[in-house]
Amino acid sequence: MKKSNRQAGLRTTAIHAGEAPDPATGASAPNLVMSTTYVLDKPLGFSAQDLGDEAPFIYTRWGNPTVRQLEDKLAALEGAEAGLCFASGMAASAAVLLGVLGAGDHLVVSDTNYAGTAELVRKTLPRLGIAVTPVDASDLAAVKAALRPETRLIWTETPANPILRLSDIAALATLAQKAGVKLAVDSTFATPVATRPLDLGADFVVHALTKYVGGHGDALGGAVLGRKADLDALHLEATVHHGGVLSPFNAWLILRGAATLPLRMAAHEAGALEVARFLEGHAKVAKVLYPGLPSHPQHDLAKRQMTNFSGMIAFQVTGDGPALAARMAESLEIVHYAVSLGHHRSLIYWIGTDDLMASSFALEGTQLAAYRAFAGDGVFRLSVGLEDPPDLCRDLAGVLAGA
Numbered sequence: 001m002k003k004s005n006r007q008a009g010l011r012t013t014a015i016h017a018g019e020a021p022d023p024a025t026g027a028s029a030p031n032l033v034m035s036t037t038y039v040l041d042k043p044l045g046f047s048a049q050d051l052g053d054e055a056p057f058i059y060t061r062w063g064n065p066t067v068r069q070l071e072d073k074l075a076a077l078e079g080a081e082a083g084l085c086f087a088s089g090m091a092a093s094a095a096v097l098l099g100v101l102g103a104g105d106h107l108v109v110s111d112t113n114y115a116g117t118a119e120l121v122r123k124t125l126p127r128l129g130i131a132v133t134p135v136d137a138s139d140l141a142a143v144k145a146a147l148r149p150e151t152r153l154i155w156t157e158t159p160a161n162p163i164l165r166l167s168d169i170a171a172l173a174t175l176a177q178k179a180g181v182k183l184a185v186d187s188t189f190a191t192p193v194a195t196r197p198l199d200l201g202a203d204f205v206v207h208a209l210t211k212y213v214g215g216h217g218d219a220l221g222g223a224v225l226g227r228k229a230d231l232d233a234l235h236l237e238a239t240v241h242h243g244g245v246l247s248p249f250n251a252w253l254i255l256r257g258a259a260t261l262p263l264r265m266a267a268h269e270a271g272a273l274e275v276a277r278f279l280e281g282h283a284k285v286a287k288v289l290y291p292g293l294p295s296h297p298q299h300d301l302a303k304r305q306m307t308n309f310s311g312m313i314a315f316q317v318t319g320d321g322p323a324l325a326a327r328m329a330e331s332l333e334i335v336h337y338a339v340s341l342g343h344h345r346s347l348i349y350w351i352g353t354d355d356l357m358a359s360s361f362a363l364e365g366t367q368l369a370a371y372r373a374f375a376g377d378g379v380f381r382l383s384v385g386l387e388d389p390p391d392l393c394r395d396l397a398g399v400l401a402g403a
């Protein structure tokens with residue numbers, strides 16, 4: 001994108017940012033550069049420290065032209081100074097957690113989030129000498145009370161998997177700044193179309209590109225966005241040495257997905273609102289959690305913080321959840337009974353509270369009660385895709401009829 005277009009709208013940015021016609025061929029679409037190494041004009045040193053204007057690419061683990069185009073596009077969409085891509089969302093999350101925290105440090109983390117993140121912070125970080133306090137990140141007083149002199153990072157996810165609980169990014173950023181700690185936000189469910197955490201004061205934004213940004217369920221990827229100085233440090237450690245880099249082919253697929261992100265998010269939101277209203281009116285549905293519905297306990301915060309309510313719905317049923325899940329797996333005709341989210345295809349999955357506590361969250365007392373206030377014994381997590389919403393409602397009505 002030419003410099004004069006830096007003030008362009010979101011749709012233009014999603015399509016053009018980070019890309020330029022290839023100077024050698026004039027190719028309009030991004031080149032897919034699979035080369036692992038780059039021929040140099042003159043000898044250089046043998047380390048990633050030698051990357052620079054003269055030699056922007058030396059070895060693909062240190063940087064790749066196709067991956068760089070995606071990093072620049074994502075940075076433009078988030079309003080970030082810089083972006084870094086990784087092989088998966090978890091590789092991006094691990095890069096921030098292990099890049100900021102070391103032995104003796106303390107992490108305050110949202111007690112409700114993506115199960116992989118929940119398990120990483122509860123199992124791996126303590127083994128490395130990092131203390132971890134999971135808190136209900138929607139409760140500012142609880143976050144404040146959890147801070148210690150050795151706290152270095154607050155990590156939240158909003159809306160949080162699987163119950164779509166929000167946290168107030170601007171308020172958390174104020175708290176973090178006062179305490180001199182960094183704030184990282186996993187914004188996978190929101191995408192840069194809905195929320196721009198850096199504008200609200202966060203230091204790092206993490207995305208599983210596998211979900212909405214790629215959008216088609218065919219490429220794993222992750223990204224971290226933030227200040228250039230912070231990301232340069234992450235680049236040298238996480239990218240160059242931990243080595244979990246994004247494949248150029250996946251970057252190329254995700255670039256193509258990212259170009260339509262604003263249009264897809266508008267359609268995901270419209271579809272989700274229609275399906276959420278249908279579910280809310282269904283006799284067999286006990287509760288619907290969707291940030292775009294006035295019944296969501298944090299609808300006011302959602303209106304303030306999100307410019308799109310995304311396509312994720314969680315709902316409880318009046319009957320036996322696991323039995324209905326079995327029937328869904330057998331008889332849904334359009335919606336796929338499958339994990340993951342953010343794809344053009346609709347996906348649904350049963351997430352039982354006891355199972356989730358045993359495998360990932362291990363909440364007790366008031367924190368478990370706060371989780372149960374949203375989820376009860378369990379929720380169906382529905383990622384509303386881009387199909388015609390009446391078809392999705394008919395498919396769901398078919399299985400709910402027997403519930």
Ligand SMILES: *Cc1c(COP(=O)(O)O)cnc(C)c1O
Binds near residue numbers: 089093161208
């Ligand atoms: C899927 C997901 C991740 C992990 O992404 P992968 O690409 O599967 O590693 C992290 N955070 C959230 C919120 C996710 O939904």
